Amino acid sequence: MKWHITLTLPLVLFAFTAAANEQIDSNACSIKTPNDTAESELSKLAKITMDDAQKIAFDSIKGKSKKVGDKELEAEHGCLIYSFDIQVTGKSGTEEVAVDAGTGKILSHTHESPKQVKAEQVEDKAAAANKGK
Numbered sequence: 001m002k003w004h005i006t007l008t009l010p011l012v013l014f015a016f017t018a019a020a021n022e023q024i025d026s027n028a029c030s031i032k033t034p035n036d037t038a039e040s041e042l043s044k045l046a047k048i049t050m051d052d053a054q055k056i057a058f059d060s061i062k063g064k065s066k067k068v069g070d071k072e073l074e075a076e077h078g079c080l081i082y083s084f085d086i087q088v089t090g091k092s093g094t095e096e097v098a099v100d101a102g103t104g105k106i107l108s109h110t111h112e113s114p115k116q117v118k119a120e121q122v123e124d125k126a127a128a129a130n131k132g133k
Contacts, residue, residue: 023108029079030102042073045080046101053082056104057097065089073101081107085117093117 026032031045054068069085076083080101085094094117098108112120 024077024079024081024098025107026078028105028107029081029100030105031080031100032078033075033080035078037075042075042080042101046073046082048082048099048101048104050082052104053099053101054084056106057082057084057099058086060097060106060109061086061088061095063088063091069094079107085112 031047033042033045037045050071050073054071058066058068066086066088069087071082071084073080073082075081076098082099082101084097084099086097087094093111093113096108096110096112097106099105100107
């Protein structure tokens, strides 16, 4: 029985975090990224800066006291985006905002519960460990 739980838990976590992750419509983004684009090349493709994208994301969130947690420029679903995790004081979880790196348009805005945030951190840690192999 123990082996069943061990095999099932990663699948449940994967399904849970996949549902929580923002969905980017690749038809809506302005900069398409081939699958083999190196991370070091992404910043050369962006038309707006991280600071400009962060201001756009930050301004899109209601609340008096906010702070940006994780932020990154990434290729997601074939699109070049800036992704921001924003915490709002007094609100549990995180607001995850994806900003088009070419136009500054908000492509996605989702709320992640504390459980979803934790599951995403576990997934990111596992992906980072596998990347080194």
